[in-house]
Amino acid sequence: MTDTKNAVMNKTMNFKGRVWIVGDNINTDLILPNKAFYLTHEEQALYVFSANRPGWAEQVKKGDILIGGSNFGMGSSRAAARSLKNLGLACLIAESLNGLFMRNCVNFAFPALECPGIHDAFTEGEAAEVEFDAAQVRNVTRGTALSGKPLPAPLMALVQAGGVYQLLEKEGLIAPKV
Amino acid sequence: MGMTIAEKILAAKSGRKTVVPGDVVTVDVDTVILFDNNFMPNNWREILKVADPSKIVVTFDHRVPAPTQQAAAAQVTGRAFVKQFGIKRFHDVGHNQGISHQLVADYGYALPGSVLLCSDSHTCSAGVFNCLARGVGGPDIVYAAIKGQTWFRCGETVRYELVGKLPEAVTAKDAFLQIAGVHGEHATMNVEYGGSGVAGLSINARKTLSAMSAELSAEFATFEADAALVEWISARNPAPFVPVTPDADAKYHAVRKVDLAALEPLVALPDSVVRNSHPVSKAVGTRIDQAYIGSCANGTQDDIELAARVVKGRRVAPGVRFIVTPASQTVYRDVVASGAVQVLLEAGAMIAPPTCGACGGGHMGVLGPNEVCLTSSTRNFKGRMGDPSSQVYMASPATVAASALTGVITDPREFLQ
Numbered sequence: 396m397t398d399t400k401n402a403v404m405n406k407t408m409n410f411k412g413r414v415w416i417v418g419d420n421i422n423t424d425l426i427l428p429n430k431a432f433y434l435t436h437e438e439q440a441l442y443v444f445s446a447n448r449p450g451w452a453e454q455v456k457k458g459d460i461l462i463g464g465s466n467f468g469m470g471s472s473r474a475a476a477r478s479l480k481n482l483g484l485a486c487l488i489a490e491s492l493n494g495l496f497m498r499n500c501v502n503f504a505f506p507a508l509e510c511p512g513i514h515d516a517f518t519e520g521e522a523a524e525v526e527f528d529a530a531q532v533r534n535v536t537r538g539t540a541l542s543g544k545p546l547p548a549p550l551m552a553l554v555q556a557g558g559v560y561q562l563l564e565k566e567g568l569i570a571p572k573v
Numbered sequence: 574m575g576m577t578i579a580e581k582i583l584a585a586k587s588g589r590k591t592v593v594p595g596d597v598v599t600v601d602v603d604t605v606i607l608f609d610n611n612f613m614p615n616n617w618r619e620i621l622k623v624a625d626p627s628k629i630v631v632t633f634d635h636r637v638p639a640p641t642q643q644a645a646a647a648q649v650t651g652r653a654f655v656k657q658f659g660i661k662r663f664h665d666v667g668h669n670q671g672i673s674h675q676l677v678a679d680y681g682y683a684l685p686g687s688v689l690l691c692s693d694s695h696t697c698s699a700g701v702f703n704c705l706a707r708g709v710g711g712p713d714i715v716y717a718a719i720k721g722q723t724w725f726r727c728g729e730t731v732r733y734e735l736v737g738k739l740p741e742a743v744t745a746k747d748a749f750l751q752i753a754g755v756h757g758e759h760a761t762m763n764v765e766y767g768g769s770g771v772a773g774l775s776i777n778a779r780k781t782l783s784a785m786s787a788e789l790s791a792e793f794a795t796f797e798a799d800a801a802l803v804e805w806i807s808a809r810n811p812a813p814f815v816p817v818t819p820d821a822d823a824k825y826h827a828v829r830k831v832d833l834a835a836l837e838p839l840v841a842l843p844d845s846v847v848r849n850s851h852p853v854s855k856a857v858g859t860r861i862d863q864a865y866i867g868s869c870a871n872g873t874q875d876d877i878e879l880a881a882r883v884v885k886g887r888r889v890a891p892g893v894r895f896i897v898t899p900a901s902q903t904v905y906r907d908v909v910a911s912g913a914v915q916v917l918l919e920a921g922a923m924i925a926p927p928t929c930g931a932c933g934g935g936h937m938g939v940l941g942p943n944e945v946c947l948t949s950s951t952r953n954f955k956g957r958m959g960d961p962s963s964q965v966y967m968a969s970p971a972t973v974a975a976s977a978l979t980g981v982i983t984d985p986r987e988f989l990q
């Protein structure tokens with residue numbers, strides 16, 4: 396994007412939290428199922444993985460970190476990234492991110508990182524420390540570290556600006572949220 | 574260094590000489606499509622300015638006619654948006670309505686070399702028209718409508734060289750299932766279709782391949798242009814265009830040959846589209862509750878007429894719901910005129926209005942607990958078409974129609990040889 400001048404640059408995004416682990420090819424129908432479509436964003440978040448991991452959403456605590464496999468978020472363009480954010484997850488680290496899902500992570504300012512090797516570097520329940528800008532991930536429990544792929548600069552600026560709607564609202568191009 | 578079709582358009586639209594995989598570029602957008610889901614009360618952010626109303630298309634397709642108050646409210650908001658900005662290309666419930674990706678074909682909205690965006694993942698469907706079309710997020714659409722631009726990350730390209738001619742009762746859906754079954758996902762990459770076999774595929778058949786490419790997680794799916802394509806577009810849109818051909822020395826991640834003549838009817842088993850294709854014989858005999866023909870990938874005139882040929886003079890098996898959904902009102906009129914609808918009705922099919930409907934588990938054919946559906950639509954993910962315990966198999970419209978007649982998954986060649 397050409398005009399991210401309103402972005403709050405250089406805001407560091409560091410996270411520390413307990414990890415949850417899911418596998419490859421997690422699709423958006425699992426994250427935001429059709430039956431939650433008409434609900435509020437907060438209610439939608441409680442349907443994350445309701446088909447494949449019922450009861451999980453209730454166990455997630457604010458600041459937890461989700462680890463995924465390859466092509467995370469494959470499927471539709473629905474605002475599935477928004478649900479992960481609203482669930483309270485601090486960030487997502489996956490072997491690889493689906494291209495469309497990655498767009499929505501940027502759109503909704505949900506920090507998501509590609510980090511090959513991440514899936515096997517953690518066991519569920521261990522603690523992770525993430526330096527998002529530098530794409531560094533540490534397994535605090537084991538004392539090991541991994542390097543991911545930093546988000547390209549213009550996309551990072553969008554995430555730091557709070558996402559697309561935040562940016563457009565600031566520029567007076569969309570109405571404030573009612 | 575030479576460029577693929579996708580790289581050439583990315584370069585042209587971002588004002589660069591060349592674009593290589595890994596580049597993130599800002600491009601000008603030629604067409605932005607909004608649909609009912611964008612206007613849903615829990616999604617919509619009111620747009621105060623648009624870059625150019627003539628570049629915007631609005632349709633209602635996912636939930637048409639409105640099955641709920643929220644869907645109806647979305648349409649009210651959509652109509653107000655259209656009115657406020659004087660948008661001419663508006664496909665309200667009625668004469669011109671249809672699934673967005675079908676409308677692009679019906680009205681020639683995607684010109685070769687152009688960039689088209691819609692916040693539906695199967696937008697790559699329009700890549701059949703030798704353009705760059707991508708499904709993006711809802712906020713991306715709002716941004717593009719306002720600023721006339723978007724960003725893309727350029728990926729490597731896999732080229733599929735199609736050769737030969739499909740046998741009777743084998744369709745482009747089977748060709749897709751072959752590719753998806755053998756090669757799996759193409760995340761971060763583009764797919765480019767070409768080769769001497771393309772000429773033998775109708776534009777509708779090619780569109781099945783481009784639309785289904787969303788299931789490969791491809792960034793862009795593109796086809797080369799040929800005389801049939803140029804004729805299709807020119808008959809529907811008077812605007813001038815220049816087809817984009819890949820450079821002879823374009824660099825591909827891989828070039829893979831697909832012999833259409835060697836294909837047989839395939840079926841994807843439930844829960845995954847990729848790496849899940851099998852000869853139909855593997856699933857033959859599986860009992861089904863619902864048979865579905867429709868969606869942006871397989872709701873064309875070709876698909877519905879093929880289904881009619883299979884069921885002509887026969888009856889749908891007791892206990893099976895056979896739902897057929899033309900992808901647009903134009904298609905609907907065409908299949909009424911050709912007599913296909915009459916044949917299907919006499920066989921016992923229900924014809925639904927043009928909508929995404931059952932494809933997305935929204936309405937008009939949602940599955941209940943433990944039900945089994947054979948679909949020609951785009952996705953078979955767990956819970957996609959209804960209850961999480963339901964099972965969705967995927968095959969061509971010919972296989973779906975044959976199975977509707979027998980009540981179990983059936984090889985369509987029994988009915989079409």
Ligand code: SF4
Nearest residue numbers: 868869929932933951
């Ligand atoms: S028909 Fe299905 S895949 Fe196509 S746009 Fe509608 S919901 Fe998406």
